Amino acid sequence: MAETTIVLYLFKRLHQLGIRSVHGVPGDYNLVALDNLGDAGLNWVGNCNELNAGYAADGYARIKGISALITTFGVGELSALAAVAGSYSERVPVVHIVGTPSTISQRQGALLHHTLGNGDFSVFANMSRNISSLLVNLNDPTTAARDIDRALRECYVSAQPIYIALPTDMVLRKISAQGLETPINMELLENDPHVERDVIENITKMVYAANNAIILVDSCAIRHRVIDEVHDLIDKSQLPAFATPMSKGAIDETNPRFGGVYVGSVSRPDVKEAVECADLIISIGALKSDFNSGGFTYHTSRKSTIELHSDHTKIGYATYPGITMKPVLQKLLSSLDFHKIRHTDSAKSAPPVLKNEEAEKSDSQAITHSWFWPHIGNWLQENDVVITETGTANFGIIETRFPKGVTAISQVLWGSIGYSVGACQGAALAIKESDPSRRVILFVGDGSFQLTGNEVSTMIRHGLKPILVIINNEGYTIERMIHGEDAEYNDIQPWKHTKLLETFGAKEGEYSNHVVKTREDVDNLFKKGNEFSKADKIQLVELFMPKLDAPRALKITGKMSEKLNAKTE
The missing domain is CATH 3.40.50.970 (Thiamin diphosphate (ThDP)-binding fold, Pyr/PP domains)
Structure with missing residues (x-):
């Protein structure tokens, strides 16, 4: 042997x-x-x-x-x-x-x-x-x-x-x-057929009875590998579909049925209304953490919600332990009569355009979050990998419309600052091994970057070519939005970011640095088809934003967190 x-x-x-x-x-x-x-x-x-x-x-x-x-x-x-x-x-x-x-x-x-x-x-x-x-x-x-x-x-x-x-x-x-x-058997255990049959029957009745059903996709749909089934369900049912911050990118955002990102009360008004007025929510892989749910501000009815999870299913007030979502979704796709599903008039032609209201009313050259994040979506391309850091970037990216096939990586639940730099190295290496044509783009604040910035050295060592966008806003802006706007503990020592690639050993001609201070600078650099956008070498962008500016969602969530932290009963 x-x-x-x-x-x-x-x-x-x-x-x-x-x-x-x-x-x-x-x-x-x-x-x-x-x-x-x-x-x-x-x-x-x-x-x-x-x-x-x-x-x-x-x-x-x-x-x-x-x-x-x-x-x-x-x-x-x-x-x-x-x-x-x-x-x-x-x-x-x-x-x-x-x-x-x-x-x-x-x-x-x-x-x-x-x-x-x-x-x-x-x-x-x-x-x-x-x-x-x-x-x-x-x-x-x-x-x-x-x-x-x-x-x-x-x-x-x-x-x-x-x-x-x-x-x-x-x-x-x-x-x-x-x-x-013999390969390791990675197949899921089968659901109890009798219980599963009852689950399918009850879900089917609720779907056929609904006049205004929607699909809400969350992060565990990605983690437990049911995204193909989710896309099939959206396409066959033609129901409006919404993501959460943790599942950003899971749904094709060019799909006419994509309705936006739902974050409870922090959502854009049109998204909030569409989700909370639905008479049936098919929730797939929900993970209702505070930052993922707008500070626990979901205003949805449990009675009118079907929850599909990796280890159980909920239908209204009933819970079915051990009934996992992948086989349930597969059986629904094969058994539902999609002609019996009723539809509203919303989201039938194209996804709603994210309006850059500030750009329309302001002549300022300052790069603000409300201007930048909707704007950068025009530069992204299909199949990009976008990594955002805990902080302003995680909240800002909610307002960015993704092209088809974009993969978003963030850490909304655990929220460890500095995560994104290491994650960028790992993701960029995986992309190099599997599909080097895909771009990898990191958005990280200057405060978070100081925790793990030395991992850029490993990127250089392995010939990785991410675009590193360091948001220079003078410290821990996410903390300032929660507490201590001007507190010394939210300040950092400024770094000379454009010296780092050279310091970490990047060779001349194999890297580039860019400093972006105005909206005109953004437009000139983030332009489709130019050398920068080809991403054929590692590149660092130092992007300056005002110290106390933050995305709309972070401003609201920060105040909610401060109140929650201060509760005594």
Whole structure:
């Protein structure tokens, strides 16, 4: 019987899942494992630190569907936990592999470096337990292959991180290679047919009875891979469809049935009215966090809502545990008589145009959020990848109309500042591996950039070519909108951003810098067909905005957050 090693079995399984690059930082408990990456067809990224590596793995997974992160025991893995927790929160499948001390040292309770000095080698894994869908320790060669397959399936199906501990003395232990001949079964478990039949029947009755039904798509529709079914449902039903901030880009925004982004009371008035006046809402993959729901201001009726989730279904006040949305959607698509669905007159010809009201009434050259975000949509092109940072960019992008096929990456729920720079590196690497013709564009504030800006060095190292738009507005504007407009703690030390690409080692002719201070500058730079727009090298744009200017949605949500934070009862 053919044999392999535990580490090669693991790495070859990652390769079978479509992973080609592994993020992380080397440490003495993972070095021998790293020696084997090439033999499995995997490339090593080598990030500036583990936190950046975790953010990058998150961004890579949002493009490729799954990713891998390798850290070392204790100091390395703990440095990555804020990023892994974000992936858990936002439902992103990341395989976190931790090189640990040998099983011999662990049994002896040896006083090793990177430990707490108390002989407890489980303490760090336990810290990851609540931010991992599954935790396995590859300390037994007789079960290692089975544990790897079980963990990888869980990561993919749950769309959340898993934790794999790999002791140094287990890395090269021999095991059977037979399992590698059969792909891991990633199929979902079937719904209970009797309960599912009842669910389909009840949904069908509500859809046929509705006079003004709409579809509301949220982030878990993306994470649990039902976007194809969603598009089919929109096209066949011809019902108006709306996204949320976390699902921005999930719906083709050039589709005549696309109605806009619903954010509760923070929505544009026409969107708010269309959603809240509907007599039936088909909600797919909802994740009603505060920033995703306009500060919990959905004004919709539970009685008139069908909620499809990855692990349950709700119809009005009834809940059906274990009835998952993918098979339900597939059966609805094959069983519904779409001629029986009633329609309103709205959204029949083309998506509503996002009016740039400020541009129409102001002669100012200042680049404000209300002017910039609707404006930049005219420059974006099909299949772009747009990454926005927690802060003004996340809220501003709501007002941008996307061309077809744009992928949006953000972190609305976890909201860790600095996330987007690492995520940009991971997404850009995934794009380089899969479709280099796609542009990758990052919008990040100057405050957030200071947390993880050194990851631009990794982008340069791997020949990645994103467009990095740094919004220079003198600090933490999202915090200013919540509390402390002029507080010193929301200020930062100004950086010379246009010196950074050179400082990080970009070679002459392989990068460019641009400074944008006026609306005329924006129009001149963000012009379709020019050299800048070709995105054939890494480019940095320093874009100046007023210190206290913010997108409309952030101004409203910031005040809601301040009131919520101040509540005492």
